[in-house]
Amino acid sequence: MAKDLEGIQQAAHEEVDRHLKEVYADPELTAAHHEQLTKVWKLIQSSKTPPHRIMPWRVRLYCGHIVMTSCHAENDKPPRSTKCPECRKGPSRIVAFEPIGLAGEPPNSQTATPSAPRKSSRAELERRIAALEEKNQRLRDEQAI
Incomplete structure (x- = not known):
């Protein structure tokens, strides 16, 4: 064969x-x-896969060497075999493996910098000042009694 x-x-x-x-x-x-x-x-x-969708794996090969490999993060296991870069045996069966973590940080809209707050208009500010002045006057009147 x-x-x-x-x-x-x-x-x-x-x-x-x-x-x-x-x-x-x-x-x-x-x-x-x-x-x-x-x-x-x-x-x-x-169409290159972004780093946050790549999972690196530390794997032990049948030949005894420990090497790194990677595959798409949706996979729950690495490939079944890979060529050993040390002894050049290939393909060498993967006998044990552990995930290392995603190759990159996923984009997250929550960690993005918040947009600047909207500036209030002059009329809104004047209404707010008037309301605070009224409240201030009421508190002074209550203290006087």
């Missing part, structure tokens, strides 16, 4: 190489190819 997979992989590489040779042989196809790649790259960049 491994030989079948290697054969398929080799055939795919050869097909891609053949296609790219055809594309790069024609200047018009090359320009169109680069234009399409630019569009695809912009699309990939625009």
Whole structure:
């Protein structure tokens, strides 16, 4: 089965190489190819997952090494296996894991700076002053008695 997979992989590489040779042989196809790649790259960049939706995980691999990996925060577990950066075994099965915490702070409308209070109009201020002066006069009259 491994030989079948290697054969398929080799055939795919050869097909891609053949296609790219055809594309790069024609200047018009090359320009169109680069234009399409630019569009695809912009699309990939625009849909990048924000950090507050990424969960980093500390994982122990079957090979014994402890490494970091990450996946979307909606997942309750990391992927089942990953390539070990230390011994290069890949894929190596994840045998234990723990979440570290979100990669970034979520945007929160409650922690945003409050907007400046609305300034009162002159008429509102004058009414407030008149009411306070009346109250002040009433309190003076009560103390006099």
